[in-house]
Amino acid sequence: DVNTSSGSVRGQTLHVLNRSIHQFLNIPYAEPPLGPLRFAPPLPLKEPRKVIIDGTKPGNYCIQNIIKFIDEGYEPTSSEDCLVLSIWTPNVDNSNDNHQKVGLKPVMFSIYGGALSIGSIFQTVYNSSVLATNDVVVVAVNYRVGPLGFLYGGDETAPGNAGFYDQLLGLKWVRENIHLFGGDKNQITLFGASAGSWSVSAHVLSPLSKGLFKRAIMQSGSVMYNKDRPALSTVEGLQRAKQLARHVELMAGATKDEGLILTLMLYPEMQTEMTEQKLREIVIKLSNEFHNIDVDKVCDYYLKGVDKTNSSQLKAALNALYGDLVMTCPTYLFAKRFATNGHNVYFYHFNFQSQFYGNIFGDTGDAVCHGADLAFVYGFPLRHPKLFSETEYDFSIDVMKIWTDFAKNGKAHDVWPQLWDKSVIRVKDLNPNDMSLILNNPYESTCDGIWSQYF
Numbered sequence: 001d002v003n004t005s006s007g008s009v010r011g012q013t014l015h016v017l018n019r020s021i022h023q024f025l026n027i028p029y030a031e032p033p034l035g036p037l038r039f040a041p042p043l044p045l046k047e048p049r050k051v052i053i054d055g056t057k058p059g060n061y062c063i064q065n066i067i068k069f070i071d072e073g074y075e076p077t078s079s080e081d082c083l084v085l086s087i088w089t090p091n092v093d094n095s096n097d098n099h100q101k102v103g104l105k106p107v108m109f110s111i112y113g114g115a116l117s118i119g120s121i122f123q124t125v126y127n128s129s130v131l132a133t134n135d136v137v138v139v140a141v142n143y144r145v146g147p148l149g150f151l152y153g154g155d156e157t158a159p160g161n162a163g164f165y166d167q168l169l170g171l172k173w174v175r176e177n178i179h180l181f182g183g184d185k186n187q188i189t190l191f192g193a194s195a196g197s198w199s200v201s202a203h204v205l206s207p208l209s210k211g212l213f214k215r216a217i218m219q220s221g222s223v224m225y226n227k228d229r230p231a232l233s234t235v236e237g238l239q240r241a242k243q244l245a246r247h248v249e250l251m252a253g254a255t256k257d258e259g260l261i262l263t264l265m266l267y268p269e270m271q272t273e274m275t276e277q278k279l280r281e282i283v284i285k286l287s288n289e290f291h292n293i294d295v296d297k298v299c300d301y302y303l304k305g306v307d308k309t310n311s312s313q314l315k316a317a318l319n320a321l322y323g324d325l326v327m328t329c330p331t332y333l334f335a336k337r338f339a340t341n342g343h344n345v346y347f348y349h350f351n352f353q354s355q356f357y358g359n360i361f362g363d364t365g366d367a368v369c370h371g372a373d374l375a376f377v378y379g380f381p382l383r384h385p386k387l388f389s390e391t392e393y394d395f396s397i398d399v400m401k402i403w404t405d406f407a408k409n410g411k412a413h414d415v416w417p418q419l420w421d422k423s424v425i426r427v428k429d430l431n432p433n434d435m436s437l438i439l440n441n442p443y444e445s446t447c448d449g450i451w452s453q454y455f
Contacts, residue, residue: 007049026059029173032081041165061120088132091182104184113194130379134404137183141170189407197221218252224330253348256368259323329447339420395432
C-alpha cells in the first residue's frame with residue numbers, strides 16, 4: 001500500500017511486456033463536487049480517507065452522455081463523484097522520507113479528449129500500462145466535462161472552466177505525492193489529444209499552472225481555436241505567455257486529415273450529396289461562430305482544382321478546410337509563436353492510417369483521421385497484437401519512444417530538427433515507412449497563408 005495525502009492506496013501489479021507495472025486506479029484528489037460545489041472549482045480533500053482506497057477497480061466517469069461508450073463494449077457508471085486519478089509506474093517507493101531520491105522517473109500527465117463534453121481516464125484507450133514500460137510514470141486525471149465542467153455562470157459559484165481547475169488540482173496532487181510512486185515532480189510532461197491538447201495549451205498559457213510542469217505535448221488542438229470560452233484573449237494570452245512559459249519545452253502536431261471524422265459527426269450534409277451551395281452555407285455558419293471568415297476567399301482557396309459537380313471531391317474540400325481551421329492551424333500557429341519566442345519546439349505531421357481505425361470508422365481510404373495517433377501513443381497494438389500488423393506494432397514502439405524521450409530530456413528524436421530552424425519551418429513527417437522524412441514549410445499556403453489573419 002502507498003501512503004498518500006488522500007489516504008492509503010492499494011494497487012495491483014500487472015505483467016506487461018515482461019515488465020512489472022504497478023497500477024493504481026481511482027485515487028481521489030479532491031472533495032466530490034456535489035451540492036454548492038457543483039459548478040465551482042474543486043477543493044482539495046479535507047482529510048485523508050480512513051479506509052484503504054481500492055486502486056484495483058475503475059471508478060466513475062464524470063456526468064456525461066454515456067451512450068457514446070456503449071459501443072466500446074461496456075456500460076460505464078457516471079457520477080458527480082468523479083474527481084480521481086490513476087497512476088501506472090514501473091517502481092513504487094513506500095518510504096515517505098526525502099523527495100530527492102535517486103532513480104525517480106519522469107512523469108507524464110495525461111489529459112483526455114472528447115470536446116470537453118465527454119471522456120474519462122477509464123476508457124480503454126487511455127490504459128497507460130504499456131506506455132509506463134518505457135521507464136516513465138504515467139498519471140491520468142479525471143475532470144468534469146460538459147456543462148458541469150465548462151459552464152460559465154459569471155459569478156463565484158460558477159466562474160467557468162471548472163474542468164480546467166480540476167486538472168490543475170490533479171497536477172498539484174501529483175507534485176505533492178508522485179515521489180511515493182517513483183516519479184520525479186520536477187520532470188512532469190503534460191500531454192493530451194484534441195480537447196486534451198486544448199487543455200495542455202491552456203496550462204501552458206495560464207499563470208495558475210506556472211512552474212507545475214516542465215514540458216508539454218499537444219496532439220491536435222489549441223486554445224487559439226477559442227470561439228466562446230472566457231479563458232483569455234489569445235493575443236494578450238500569448239504576450240503573457242512569453243513571460244510565463246519561459247521554461248516550458250513543447251512538442252506538438254496534427255494528423256494529415258484532421259477534418260474527416262469531425263465533419264461526419266457535425267454535419268448531416270456529409271451523409272448526403274454535397275453541393276457547392278451546401279458547402280458555402282456550412283462555411284457561412286462557421287464564419288458566424290468564429291472570427292468572421294472571408295467566406296468567398298476561403299471557399300475559392302479550398303475549391304481550387306475541385307470538380308464542383310463531384311460530391312466526394314467537395315466533401316474532401318470541406319474536410320480539409322474544417323481540419324485546418326479547427327485543429328491543424330490553431331495547433332501549428334500556437335507552436336510557431338512559441339518557437340519564435342525562443343522556446344524549444346518540435347512539430348510533427350502524423351501521416352499513418354492504421355487498419356484498425358479503418359475497421360471502426362468504415363473505409364476512410366488513406367485518410368489519417370483526427371485521433372489516429374492515440375492508439376500508437378498508448379501502445380494499443382502492443383496490448384492487442386492480433387488486431388494490428390507488425391508494422392503497426394513496431395510503429396507504436398517508435399511513437400512511444402519519441403513521446404517518452406521527449407518527457408525524459410526534451411529532445412524528440414535524432415533526426416528531428418526544431419520547428420523554427422534558422423528561420424525555416426521544419427516539420428517531422430511521422431510515418432513508419434520513412435522515419436527520417438522532414439517537411440519544409442508544409443503549411444505555407446494554409447496556416448501561414450489563408451488562415452494566418454484569423455489567429
